[in-house]
Amino acid sequence: MIRLAGITKVYHMGEDVTVNALAGIDLEIGAREFVAVMGPSGSGKSTLMNIIGCLDRPSGGRYTLDGIDVARMSDRELAQVRNARIGFVFQTFNLLPRMTALRNVELPLVYAGVARGTRHRPATPAPRHRRPPAALARVGLADRTRHRPSQLSGGQRQRVAIARALVNNPSIVFADEPTGNLDTATGSEIMDLLADLHDAGATIILVTHEAAVAAYAGRVIHLRDGRITRDEARTPD
């Protein structure tokens, strides 16, 4: 389903400085897998996630998603894939600061054209429209829907980012350190939520530095200096 061959990502900074964020990645991830990506700070995990999640383009190599060469997709086609199939929880949340939690979670539905009606098109039937409040309730934020990001704790912002990533029922979920700002109990609730989605058929790819979180995955990939150093199936506990 996801196939990377010789993927590189190079940053050129003025004065001859080159950063090889990814130095040749060969990787295949099948549908319905649950993969954890681990590795030192700066080793390329977020860069890898952004490329697989169609948020960034590689410098070299080939990425095919369900047999389609992603390099041949236009920006618009990439955006459509992202909206329809992918949910992305960013390491730094990336919430819109002037919108409430609820509005932030509604946004993917608006982009996918399934939110409120417009004068050209009636509103989508209720079940879909009710998703944002339900998504926020599922991450324990039913009483924070009207808060803006600056009025939320760090872990609450992280959970709004998680709810936003899941509201469109994505078939592939990318989660970059989804429990980094959460206490252990709340983190477990989030991991149970991801495990439920996995059971329901989603592919989950997450970055974590915590062994307890990686334990939910069926496979653990280790990165170092932009390369994969280990790729092991593990028996889920």
Place this chain on the structure above:
Amino acid sequence: MIRLAGITKVYHMGEDVTVNALAGIDLEIGAREFVAVMGPSGSGKSTLMNIIGCLDRPSGGRYTLDGIDVARMSDRELAQVRNARIGFVFQTFNLLPRMTALRNVELPLVYAGVARGTRHRPATPAPRHRRPPAALARVGLADRTRHRPSQLSGGQRQRVAIARALVNNPSIVFADEPTGNLDTATGSEIMDLLADLHDAGATIILVTHEAAVAAYAGRVIHLRDGRITRDEARTPD
């Protein structure tokens, strides 16, 4: 040294909604202590840190720092205390996006008047001026000084925030989830750095959700719903 009595923080959101972020905190922290603050997401940890760190004012109660009632300090006096004595690592880093890592770390020195010379005053002697590069090297970012935050990984931004907090040799270090975005090995290096500062006489107050991080502290305080539920001295390992 730090004394909180009946400290409250209340947010009033339109339409009769009140959030009691802190609901009555009584707490004393002495010089040279190493304290870990733990508790569920949204329980008031960052709010408490911001008040003790003189970044925010309580709604009620009394906070005395070295015998001085902080409520009686002007904003300018508070800023001076912060710059001279306090280093703060924010949960969401708060780096200036258009400045390089080096410039971000230099800022506290500029505010404290110890950076480069101006036409009114010669530059401060070299040892202080060399602090920003040394501070960045100590967190493993010697080769990232010219990167801006958007050109850094999540954990690298976190480490820039840590270097910035420590560059002024603060006597009180506040660290809000300082290892949340770091792999275990890098996280240990940061904790060793904090332990060294503690040995050298600093007071360390940190928020964490990881037991391995709290293990460095001599005392662990638990918050829930804006109150302290447990306050235990522990034998450092």
